[in-house]
Amino acid sequence: MQNFIILSDSSCDLPENLKNEYNIDIVPFYVSFDKENYLRENIDININDFYEKITKEKIIPKTSLPSMEDYCNHFRKHLDNGLDILCFTLTSDFSGSYQSAVNAANIMLEDYPDRKILVIDSRKATVAQGLLVVEAAKMQRAGFSLEETYEKMEILKNEGIIIFTIDTLEYLQKGGRIGKASALAGNLLNIKPILLLDEGVLQPHSKVRGRKKSLSEILKIFNEYIKEDINNYQIAIAHAYCEDEAIELEKLLKEKYDISLSYPIFDIGITIGAHTGATAIGIGFIKKFDV
Numbered sequence: 001m002q003n004f005i006i007l008s009d010s011s012c013d014l015p016e017n018l019k020n021e022y023n024i025d026i027v028p029f030y031v032s033f034d035k036e037n038y039l040r041e042n043i044d045i046n047i048n049d050f051y052e053k054i055t056k057e058k059i060i061p062k063t064s065l066p067s068m069e070d071y072c073n074h075f076r077k078h079l080d081n082g083l084d085i086l087c088f089t090l091t092s093d094f095s096g097s098y099q100s101a102v103n104a105a106n107i108m109l110e111d112y113p114d115r116k117i118l119v120i121d122s123r124k125a126t127v128a129q130g131l132l133v134v135e136a137a138k139m140q141r142a143g144f145s146l147e148e149t150y151e152k153m154e155i156l157k158n159e160g161i162i163i164f165t166i167d168t169l170e171y172l173q174k175g176g177r178i179g180k181a182s183a184l185a186g187n188l189l190n191i192k193p194i195l196l197l198d199e200g201v202l203q204p205h206s207k208v209r210g211r212k213k214s215l216s217e218i219l220k221i222f223n224e225y226i227k228e229d230i231n232n233y234q235i236a237i238a239h240a241y242c243e244d245e246a247i248e249l250e251k252l253l254k255e256k257y258d259i260s261l262s263y264p265i266f267d268i269g270i271t272i273g274a275h276t277g278a279t280a281i282g283i284g285f286i287k288k289f290d291v
Helices: 016-022 047-057 068-079 097-111 126-141 146-156 170-174 180-189 211-226 243-257 270-276
Strands: 004-009 024-027 030-032 038-040 062-064 084-089 117-121 160-165 191-198 201-209 233-239 281-287
Touching: 004 068, 004 126, 016 024, 016 126, 024 068, 030 270, 047 270, 062 270, 068 084, 068 097, 084 097, 084 126, 084 146, 097 117, 117 146, 126 146, 126 160, 126 233, 126 281, 160 211, 160 233, 191 211, 201 211, 211 243, 211 281, 233 243, 243 281
Parallel strands: 004 024, 004 084, 084 117
Antiparallel strands: 030 038, 030 062, 160 191, 160 281, 191 201, 233 281
16 A cells, blocks of 8 residues: 555545545535535535435525635645645536645645645546546555556546436526526426536537436447447446436446446535536446556
8 A cells, every 4th residue: 555645525426435445535515505504515414415405495505615724634634644645626617626725735735845745636526536536546556656646647537527417407507507598498398408527527418308318318428438448447327316217327337238337326416416406317437547
């Protein structure tokens, strides 16, 4: 085991067993329902309570990034233990979490000049960010150095995407991600958008009518990206409060490609769920570090 620790902000949405297995330290985002009181993701409020609240009360929540102080507190405990740090953050196109971590690292290295803190803008979110973090942990276990792992992750972060659909565009529209006209059209016509998070940017791909067709479209697009290289990728399903559909999507994926996924289904957490609402569902994938 190399002498460094891996951290990520909470937008990576890693299932608890993966966080524990690979000893990943998580720096939480915050969420507010009244713009005054902010709760730490998965500490002060859990995912199910979050989705129940926004679904039943029709609330559009607001998220806030980890502060420099938050990052400093997490960094300090590992630096005090003589560990270097590899830190992942949500894509900088969505959040200032990356800059917050970089600023904190610069502050802490003044007090710990013999230590190293390397921060990676993952250009990813949720399941794809989580898969990237796990690939780094696998490199660490394989004996790679901090610098070697960092350099490989800077390459791998460009080698995977998330393909997903949502029931309503309301949350993205109110969060400033799409225009009002697009949101209205989707809601009126039962149009389900297919979106990609690719190279750090949220991109519209296509539209279909109805939920069932949208899930089929996700598989079709996945096939276009993966082609014959499926064994070179780590793949996982992610969902926001629609577990039954996630299980069905995973089943269809396994049947089509005759594979067993290595990872559990990811729950899309509060940081991303605040912008998609409940019922977001999709497939994330990232290239393996050793292919």
